[in-house]
Amino acid sequence: MLVTLFRLLSGLPLSWLHAIGTALGWTVYCASPTYRRRMKENMARAGYAPLLRRAVGEAGKSIAELPFVWFASEQRLLRAAVLEDWDLIERTLAEGRGLIFLTPHLGCFEVTAQVVATRMPMTVLYRPPKKAALKPLLEGARARRRLALAPASLAGVRMLLKTLKQGGAIGMLPDQVPQQGEGVWAEFYGRPAYTMTLPGKLQQLSGAPVIVAYGLRVRGGFRIRIARLEQPLAGTPAEQARAVNTAMENLIAQCPEQYFWSYNRYKTPTGVAAPEAA
Numbered sequence: 001m002l003v004t005l006f007r008l009l010s011g012l013p014l015s016w017l018h019a020i021g022t023a024l025g026w027t028v029y030c031a032s033p034t035y036r037r038r039m040k041e042n043m044a045r046a047g048y049a050p051l052l053r054r055a056v057g058e059a060g061k062s063i064a065e066l067p068f069v070w071f072a073s074e075q076r077l078l079r080a081a082v083l084e085d086w087d088l089i090e091r092t093l094a095e096g097r098g099l100i101f102l103t104p105h106l107g108c109f110e111v112t113a114q115v116v117a118t119r120m121p122m123t124v125l126y127r128p129p130k131k132a133a134l135k136p137l138l139e140g141a142r143a144r145r146r147l148a149l150a151p152a153s154l155a156g157v158r159m160l161l162k163t164l165k166q167g168g169a170i171g172m173l174p175d176q177v178p179q180q181g182e183g184v185w186a187e188f189y190g191r192p193a194y195t196m197t198l199p200g201k202l203q204q205l206s207g208a209p210v211i212v213a214y215g216l217r218v219r220g221g222f223r224i225r226i227a228r229l230e231q232p233l234a235g236t237p238a239e240q241a242r243a244v245n246t247a248m249e250n251l252i253a254q255c256p257e258q259y260f261w262s263y264n265r266y267k268t269p270t271g272v273a274a275p276e277a278a
Contacts, residue, residue, distance in 0.1 A: 010071035025060020054257040080221035098164030098208035101171035105260035108215035117147035125172040164206040180271035186241035192275035200233040200240030
C-alpha cells in the first residue's frame with residue numbers, strides 16, 4: 001500500500017510536494033512537544049536558533065519530497081537535480097582507489113546517491129527498517145538504477161570494502177547514530193555525540209579519498225554540491241570521528257536551515273556507556 005501511495009504522490013509537481021511538506025513540518029512541530037524541544041535545543045546549541053521557523057518547514061519538505069526522489073522517472077529527477085562539479089568525481093575515481101561519499105542529514109540527502117547512480121554504479125550503507133511493512137518501500141525505492149544497498153552489518157561492510165578495492169564508489173550518512181561497538185564519542189557542536197568510525201576504517205583499509213556532499217533544496221529542485229576532504233582521516237578512531245564531525249559542521253554552515261535538527265543525534269545507544277563514563 002505504501003509503495004502504491006508513494007508512486008501516486010510522485011506524479012505531483014515537486015513544488016506541490018514541498019508545499020505539503022511545509023504544512024506537515026509545522027503540524028508535527030506543533031503536535032509533538034518532544035520533537036519541538038529537541039529541535040529548539042539542537043539549533044540553539046549550534047548557534048542557529050534564529051533560523052528555527054525556516055527549519056521547521058524544511059524538515060517537513062524532507063519527508064514530502066521522498067515520493068518524487070524515489071519514484072519519479074529518471075528524466076524528471078535529472079531535470080530537477082543539478083549535480084555540480086562532476087569533473088571532481090571523475091578525477092577522484094581516476095585515481096583508482098575508490099571513493100567514499102559522506103552525506104549528512106542536510107537538504108535532500110536521499111537525492112545525492114540517486115543522481116550519482118544515474119552516471120555510475122554506487123553502493124550505499126543503510127539500516128534495514130525495524131517495521132517489516134516499510135521494507136518494500138525503503139529497499140525497493142532506493143535500490144534502483146545502478147544503486148546497490150549494503151546493510152549495516154558485517155556483511156554490508158564487506159560489500160563496501162570490496163566495492164572500494166574494485167575502484168567503485170560508496171556512500172553513507174556519517175551523522176547517523178551507530179549501534180554499540182560501531183562508534184566512539186566525539187564532539188559535535190560542543191557536545192559528545194556517538195559517531196561512527198566506519199569512514200576512517202574504510203579509508204585506512206582502502207586508501208580511498210573522501211568527498212562530502214549534500215542536496216541543497218532550491219526553488220523547483222535541488223543542487224547537489226560536493227567537496228573533497230584533502231586531509232586523510234588519520235589518528236585514533238576518536239580523532240577520525242571528530243574530523244568527520246567537523247567536516248559535517250562546515251557543510252551544515254552552508255545552509256543550516258536545511259539540516260534535520262529534530263534528529264536525536266545525542267542519544268546513547270543500548271549497551272553503550274554514557275560519554276561521562278566512557
